[in-house]
Amino acid sequence: MFQNFEVKARPEQGPPRLAALRTALKAAGVGGFLVPRADAYQGEYVAPCDSRLEWLTGFTGSAGFAAVLPKIAGVFVDGRYRLQARAQVDTDAFAQVDWPEVRLGDWLRDHARDGARIGFDPWLHTVEEIAQLRKALAGHADLVPLTENPIDEIWDDRPAPPQSAAFAYPEELAGRSASEKRESCAASLTQTGETAVILTQPDAICWLLNIRGADLPRIPVVQAMAVLHGSGQLDLFADPNKFEEVNLGPGVQLYPPHAFIPALNALDGGVRIDPKTAPQAVSDALAKPIHGPDPCALPRACKTHSEIEGARAAHLRDGAAVCEFLAWVDEQTPGAFTEIDVVRALEGFRRETGALRDISFETIAGAGPHGAIVHYRVTEETDRAVNAGELLLVDSGGQYLDGTTDITRTIAIGRPTHEMQVAYTRVLQGMIAISRARWPEGLSGRDLDPLARIHLWMAGQDYDHGTGHGVGAYLSVHEGPQRISRASEVPLRPGMIVSNEPGYYREGAFGIRIENLVVVEPAPVIDGADSKRRMLSFETLTWAPLDRRLILSDLLSRAEIAWIDSYHEQVRGKIGPSLGKRAQLWLNEASAPL
Structure with a gap:
């Protein structure tokens, strides 16, 4: 990340x-x-x-x-x-x-x-x-x-550009063929009278062509740019050596990168570019650039049934690895293990699944004051012991062929202070509020964002990051256009996967963040509901216990306590059978009803 x-x-x-x-x-x-x-x-x-x-x-x-x-x-x-x-x-x-x-x-x-x-x-x-x-x-x-x-x-010692090989992404996991995607995206051009659209983001192109690569750390993409014509024909501009093992199929023509600008110069008619993502150099090369959204963005964000099924499977697998890790943390002697030990142990449990392709971003493992640095990354120079009386914030994820995961848990090391418990409980209330939300179709993440903050606001507190970001399907762990954020105006739609991660940070002392991934779905019908008003809700994808030692039940409503107990019951049922005996015993205790 x-x-x-x-x-x-x-x-x-x-x-x-x-x-x-x-x-x-x-x-x-x-x-x-x-x-x-x-x-x-x-x-x-x-x-x-x-x-x-x-x-x-x-x-x-x-x-x-x-x-x-x-x-x-x-x-x-x-x-x-x-x-x-x-x-x-x-x-x-x-x-x-x-x-x-x-x-x-x-x-x-x-x-x-x-x-x-x-x-x-x-x-x-x-x-x-x-x-x-x-x-x-x-x-x-x-x-x-x-x-x-x-x-x-x-820059005398500038590294060479990445040279990873592209590979085909299974259509059964994608849920749609590359030709279907190209035809659908191209249809949006003909409706607006545009002759082509310039695609400049590798994750969009990889989604469109059902391919993946390894050109960037932790993201399975191959760097490329493309021209998608209104006919559905696509011209791909990338190092041809990366595609020796990939059959791009009919309708896709591969060219070397140096041919990109001359191809743009030769395009006739109105050509769409997304001004939020296209570099200025692309616009300068076109005779008639027209501003509009990337046609891949919304279809990619609204996951297919196959992609959602893959995400569910990936999260069960990943949740088991996280539970093994959380049990391991509780076995350690405070002060006798470090942040780097935490990072290595967690990645080790994920690799033991036999399905991990890579981690989805560099693991955040911040103990004590390091937890207050929102995107802290431990190095040999910054590594510190995880001591008694501290909070350990661990934000991590895995890249599996069937899904991308992202989960944060905050763990009490030894006896937490009352201040830590109060702050944790307020953050947890925000996470529960998002998890339980029902809202009318057409609302955006901006409309839901206050639900995650209201308990912090009432205490004069807040956090300086969005509440949630979109997540790809074996692609980027940060994927737009959907977000749960004050800045988001994109309506939430069924199939969109977003993170739900409120937090609180006390500089020099501790950090708290709790994160699950959720997917938007049509809300279940309830008695008394307006039958003409379509409602949406979230299905939780992430399954791993919350630290009960940090929860103050007296601050919670009956509905919030019921949500926590139900969530933990589902964790035991979904994850428990996949765990080793040691972790099973730990999980039974860690997920006991409040």
Whole structure:
């Protein structure tokens, strides 16, 4: 999911590289440069060869960017990463900027001189991003696309691009053939009079063609771009060597990457691009770009019956591994095991299933104050013992051929404090509220998000991340367009899988997060319901016990207690038979009724 978190920046990062970049910018005739954590595919994950922000600043978080001017450079991070950025980035060289509270356009207006030329790599910024920034800088500074990225010119030991082989994804797991998907997505183009759509995100292309790969850490994708024509014909642009073992079938033509821009130049008529994901360079290459949504996004998000069945099976398998792990944690002597021991043990139990293809992101295992760093990643430098009286936050997942999992459990090590129990119970109430929700069809994740926060809000508390993200089917653990978030306006639809993960973080002390995955389904009919009003609800996919030692029953309603007891009863029934005897005994005690 995210790169490793380290205590401090590497010594070669910061001033020397920053000075070299400023020299390169002067030679290029620009007075500034934008450094996003992005590649040409505009996904959340980047290969080592595209980790320019990390190379320059030392910051390894999955969201953020830098702006470099002659006299000042800023690293922009949101609330999830501020502790991490302070630890990783040389603050003498880079000012930390609280984003999105401080907008890039406003910062550049404050720090760049009038008439400044700010360079950017048009492959690394979306069409929407550049349009908004140009509007913000109008009359003050100009954005200048550069044909060569100046960081690439000074990055002497830059890694080579990934070269993993693509492989076919079984149609019985996908639930639809690749040709059916192409025809369906192409039909949406003819309805709007567009001749083609440009696809620039590898997970969308892999979904569309029923293929997978290993070009990115923890995500089974092959990097490629494509042109889907209104006829259903698809032109795929990727390294041909990656496809030697894959039969793409009729209607798909493979071309090398260098043929992509000439192909865009030759397209006639209106061509759709998604301005939220397409790089500016793609728009610049088209004669008549038309803005519209990626036609793969919603069909991919609304899982087929086969994909949902696969997700159920993957979560049962994964839940058994997590239960074995939780039993292992309770057997350890506090202070005698570390965060790295936790990561290795959990991955080991998943591998013992015999079905794990990979973990779905780098495991978060934060003990004590490390748990308050939302996307903490343990390294040899940051590793610490898991001590008595602390909370251990473990956020992890697995990639199985039939599904992608993501689960968080917060575990009491020894005797928890009353403060920990109160905070945990409030977070749990939010998770239960989402799990039990029924809502009218047409509402989005924004409408449900307050349900997860209301108990925290009543105590003057909150958390600085969304409540849930979409999840793919043996694809990205973060998949749009659906979310449970204040920023989400996409209506929730049957088949969409989302995470349900409220949290609470006390800086320097502890972190709490509880996460299950859920899938949207038509709500069961209940007595007295309006028969004309279609309602939706969630089916829980994740099965592993909650830590009863952290639950204060006195704070819970009867309905919340009943939900917990029912959930634990189902965990015993679904997971118990798959466990070893030791873990079965542990589970029976850990999931006893409140």
